[in-house]
Amino acid sequence: MANNLFWPAVAMALLTCFVWVRIFIVRIPEMRRRRIHPQAVAQSAQRDAIFEDTRASDNFKNLFELPVLFYLALFVAHASGQVGSLVVALAWIFVLLRWIHSLIQCTYNRVMHRFQVYLLGGVVLWLLWAVIAFGLWR
Numbered sequence: 469m470a471n472n473l474f475w476p477a478v479a480m481a482l483l484t485c486f487v488w489v490r491i492f493i494v495r496i497p498e499m500r501r502r503r504i505h506p507q508a509v510a511q512s513a514q515r516d517a518i519f520e521d522t523r524a525s526d527n528f529k530n531l532f533e534l535p536v537l538f539y540l541a542l543f544v545a546h547a548s549g550q551v552g553s554l555v556v557a558l559a560w561i562f563v564l565l566r567w568i569h570s571l572i573q574c575t576y577n578r579v580m581h582r583f584q585v586y587l588l589g590g591v592v593l594w595l596l597w598a599v600i601a602f603g604l605w606r
Contacts, residue, residue, distance in 0.1 A: 473551045476559035477542050483567055484531045490524040490574055527573040531566070534593055538562055541596050550603040558596040565589035 498504070498519060509515040516522060538559070545555050565585050572582045 472556050473542055473546050473559060476556070476563045477539060479560075479563045480531075480535055480538065480566060483563075483570055484528070484535075487524055487528045487531060487570055487574065491528060494521050494524050495519065523574050523577050527570050530573070531570070534590060535566065537597070538566075538593055541593070541600055544604075545596075545600050548600070548604055550600055554599055555596065558592055558599065562589055562592045562596065565592060 498521065499506070499509075502520075504518060509518055515525070519525075542559060545551055565588055569582060569585045569589060572578065572585060
């Protein structure tokens with residue numbers, strides 16, 4: 469059962485890899501098309517001002533915010549022997565919502581759609597932490 473908890477982490481890492489590749493798929497052609505010198509985008513403020521499409525890079529940064537707490541939750545759950553079906557289910561729900569969030573942000577990027585999924589994912593993450601904390605307290 470413990471291995472079941474690692475698959476959501478693998479799915480999140482895969483999502484992060486896909487978004488990382490997406491950055492290159494979008495950025496390199498834009499840099500060639502617009503003749504942007506790499507040094508012209510050496511700092512984040514420059515990149516934000518110069519690039520027309522920052523959806524993938526914005527999403528990539530976002531994948532290192534709440535998901536960091538997700539990875540930690542999986543570690544704490546595993547280390548404390550809390551790899552029950554509820555923890556695994558919440559982990560998969562969070563992953564599914566993060567995939568949907570990334571899909572929205574990297575494509576049509578409707579803010580309210582993205583926000584609703586982000587909010588729901590946050591609630592699932594905090595619920596996951598509540599379940600783990602309760603298990604630690606017991």
